[in-house]
Amino acid sequence: xxxxxxxxxxxxxxxxxxxxxxxxxxxxxxxxxxxxxxxxxxxxxxxxxxxxxxxxxxxxxxxxxxxxxxxxxxxxxxxxxxxxxxxxxxxxxxxxxxxxxxxxxxxxxx
Amino acid sequence: xxxxxxxxxxxxxxxxxxxxxxxxxxxxxxxxxxxxxxxxxxxxxxxxxxxxxxxxxxxxxxxxxxxxxxxxxxxxxxxxxxxxxxxxxxxxxxxxxxxxxxxxxxxxxxxxx
Numbered sequence: 001x002x003x004x005x006x007x008x009x010x011x012x013x014x015x016x017x018x019x020x021x022x023x024x025x026x027x028x029x030x031x032x033x034x035x036x037x038x039x040x041x042x043x044x045x046x047x048x049x050x051x052x053x054x055x056x057x058x059x060x061x062x063x064x065x066x067x068x069x070x071x072x073x074x075x076x077x078x079x080x081x082x083x084x085x086x087x088x089x090x091x092x093x094x095x096x097x098x099x100x101x102x103x104x105x106x107x108x109x110x
Numbered sequence: 111x112x113x114x115x116x117x118x119x120x121x122x123x124x125x126x127x128x129x130x131x132x133x134x135x136x137x138x139x140x141x142x143x144x145x146x147x148x149x150x151x152x153x154x155x156x157x158x159x160x161x162x163x164x165x166x167x168x169x170x171x172x173x174x175x176x177x178x179x180x181x182x183x184x185x186x187x188x189x190x191x192x193x194x195x196x197x198x199x200x201x202x203x204x205x206x207x208x209x210x211x212x213x214x215x216x217x218x219x220x221x222x223x
Contacts, residue, residue, distance in 0.1 A: 044214040102152030
């Protein structure tokens with residue numbers, strides 16, 4: 001079964017601290033994974049995708065096939081990083097397009 | 111360029127009432143989706159339309175119907191609203207069913223009393 005698990009509902013850190021939002025997946029093939037972000041009063045939007053190996057707003061995410069994980073990391077959190085973060089897996093078939101995790105709310109305190 | 115437009119932004123219904131949520135995109139996308147967002151449950155796919163003329167059930171289709179009116183528009187209908195359908199509803203679109211970049215609307219906050 002195709003599934004995305006985000007074990008933390010809420011993650012609270014202080015400004016300047018490192019942050020890691022966890023994501024684990026279940027997928028039989030070669031996965032394509034993404035992180036979406038929803039800032040307060042804004043639309044949900046794509047943050048980054050694993051195939052690009054890019055860093056967006058200081059965030060990076062590495063696909064670890066051995067651990068079936070795709071954790072989102074940032075070395076120094078900023079207050080403006082406070083948002084809802086969703087990990088997503090490109091599925092298909094009866095599950096449509098993207099399969100989203102339940103999300104993690106990141107709160108960065110001053 | 112409006113992207114994905116949803117109407118209404120807010121709605122309050124009484125149990126048993128019906129309503130239709132409208133969604134339109136102006137990006138010439140083939141695929142469109144309806145999600146609901148609930149605290150602790152994240153985003154769950156209700157229905158999707160891979161291309162004009164097709165619709166398919168997602169994870170939580172019960173109590174909903176959809177219509178892909180044309181390439182631009184994809185509506186979601188609640189025939190007999192229930193309190194369990196209180197949620198924030200998001201419409202999204204993508205170039206194709208295998209495209210990972212979804213463009214989301216601003217959401218409809220629905221309360222069923």
